[in-house]
Amino acid sequence: NAGVTQTPKFQVLKTGQSMTLQCAQDMNHEYMSWYRQDPGMGLRLIHYSVGAGITDQGEVPNGYNVSRSTTEDFPLRLLSAAPSQTSVYFCASKGDNYGYTFGSGTRLTVV
């Protein structure tokens, strides 16, 4: 049982480039979300999804897009990377039981 898998683990982008952070879970969880973690700011919700075909914005959605075509996958797209998007990104999923299962994170640097 792999849980929540995030790829890549590390990425360096140039300002203006686009990329997709991948997230997949094999627990048949309906609820998935993306967080970014910055020093001293805890985790902030970017986007979330309550099921396939349904997504919504969190606290800090600007500059990011998501889609949820299947229950398993929830990719996060950076449209035009900016240095302010340098962060650690976590994907998480939640089933009927309480609490999230987190991926191991993607460390993104935008130069």
Next chain:
Amino acid sequence: AQSVTQLGSHVSVSEGALVLLRCNYSSSVPPYLFWYVQYPNQGLQLLLKYTSAATLVKGINGFEAEFKKSETSFHLTKPSAHMSDAAEYFCAPEDNFNKFYFGSGTKLNVKP
């Protein structure tokens, strides 16, 4: 929306000493409260959860937390710190819409 305050961004204790990490939530009682732990360069792991069944909640690794409605608190404690407890700890209420609101985190340092 829920909000949460974790008092003290860094806490340092000696090995064997009591660990107390503070968490206060906003005045509206959340349906669920969680503590998560994050070890260096890893994702977050669920430590314990409050779901109104009992005010004192026991979690993994000897940690426990007590929900106190009158104080709007959900402090995390462990009687005796171990070196392996060094990590960052996050308090997180969850609302009725599956949204979590993470605190800013408290880094626990354990001195030998």
